[in-house]
Amino acid sequence: MSEIDSLPDNYQALLDSLSSAYLQGQNQTYYAINRQLVETYWQIGRYIVEYEQQGHKRAIYGKALLEALSNDLTLRHGRGFSRSNLTRMRQFYVLYPNCATASHNLTWSHWVELLKIDDDMERNFYLQQSQIEKWSLRELKRQKSSSLFLRLAASKDKKAILALAQKGQLVKKPSDLLRDSYVFEFLKIPEPYHISENNLESLLCDHLQPFLLELGKGFTFVGRQYRITLNNTHYKVDLVFYHRILRCFVLIDLKLGDVEHYDIGQMNMYLGYFAKEENIKGDNPPIGIILSRNKDELLVEYATYNLNSQLFVQKYQLYLPDRESLKKEIELALQEAEGEK
Template identity: 55%
Template sequence: MKELVPYNELVGQIGHLLKSGREQAGRAINTILVQTYWLIGKHIVEFEQGGKLKAEYGTELLDRLSKDLTLSFGKGFSQSNLFQIRQLYIRFPKVQTLSGQLSWSHYVELLKADNQLEISFYTKQCEKENWSVRELKRQMKSMLFHRLALSKDKDGVLKIAEQGAEVEKAEDIVKDPYVFEFLGIPQQYHYKEGELEEKLIQNLEQFLLDLGKGFAFIGRQYKISLANRHFYVDLVFYHRILKCFVLIDLKRGEIEHNDIGQMNLYLNYFAKEENVEGDNPPIGIVLGGYKDHILVEYATENISNQLFVSKYQLYLPDKAQLSAELERLLDDDTRPLP
């Protein structure tokens, strides 16, 4: 029996090596596949630009190529796939910009973006946060880039497109609106605040992904006792990058000025009673279904704490509306890609 422990360790070590080796082999194969597709796209585009066939009539070429390549090499060369391969070269004209971390399936989703800023942003975020294809699709549908971009000025938009979303200060973790379509709550359903909180806890993994990188869940209905009175913070997180508590209070309807005052009380309490050496000042986010910008402006004026007010919605945002708002912000500098 004594020999079983070392043997089990040996099996575990071999298993770990095999798993690691297969993962590395898979990444290497994927990198080669993406680079090969990029080269195929390059040849197609150069053939078109050589005068043999104009790019706008490329469907005829792709149809012919699809038939001949399928006959010679089998599946994987449908007309739609060849179109995506061609687009890969057009939207990533430098092979050095291709990521070895992303699969061809990632690139298929990235190529659905409307402009180069979006493509660059989502590529960087996939690398930084190790998004699966499923998570990439979800973030693109929820218009994450637009939601982050519309809270910034033009230079800020260009920065997140080039570098991805950097987390350096409190403002970097706040979105407006937050999108909770993954909860499956009907838009017209008259839910209570407690139901919304319960749903978020039940879908904590998705909620953490929507909040972004660095959030660690601490607890719900976090009790605060002051002068023989008890208060409860709906959701408490700790942000390991910013090294601070993040408090979230949920409001079903419109956010009122007293909601903001209550969050300010929570922040003062955490700064004095919960913070330990090395912790930075806490961040508070009041999340509601609606907010009046004038009321929020007056209610938050002269508050020294890091307190933010955002909306949430239970459905995916209107892409056309957000795209129009972003285009106005960029002053038409960014044109749709071919």
């Protein structure tokens, strides 16, 4: 009989408790260190700005000051005091002079990415969203590169754009899930692309983590080619998810070309089946999203007339959007709102 066999029956529970306590303490230590580091860098930025404001000639500080501080601080304390990092610390204080308004739940690396954004509204959106969805640094970088804020804001009016910048994207109703265009650049499909719907579906499942990030907060994967049977006829939903916040199934069908009226009818049938056969107590009505490369707005309007309000047709693209075009759309919406006053 081994020594492990002679231990009491509740040994495993003790082991699990100790492991849990250790991991919890480790996480708390990490957050405490990170919080202090962010506060320290904010203080360094404050000292630099206050020194500059004492009336010294600009030639003395500016680039020369930061280079001197970088060299001397690196000699004293090692890495972490490059001129670019000191520039970000100074910028951190200038943009957030009240330390209490700057989130300390994000790492300094998060802050560096945020400080690279010139536009206040766009930066604040990514700040809010990073906290709401607990984005890793990699996730933040991906959402920035895919122009998430611009994509969401381009289809909104001034009031909605400002709310998006101040609060982030809040999911309270089915339409809050939608994006004007979903971007699947993470699939790295070369141009010109030649791909089937089945291959596209396979690639999205192979890249499930970035796909879920693109869909947004709250999605959990249920299955691919989810089979349903009606009168001995089998149908398959391309992708099925469950949304934890809205408490409902989300059905997604992928289309390489234009959406036709029968595609919409088929999705409506899927929604009816899930509502009657798959939902359990506490589930809300399912949501259907047809993703296509192109969208005929008039056809969609007529094909969805008096149909399920939980059915949406949205576009996707395989390559990153044109940032400048999106920015112009937002600027135009804001200018039009100002002109109406």
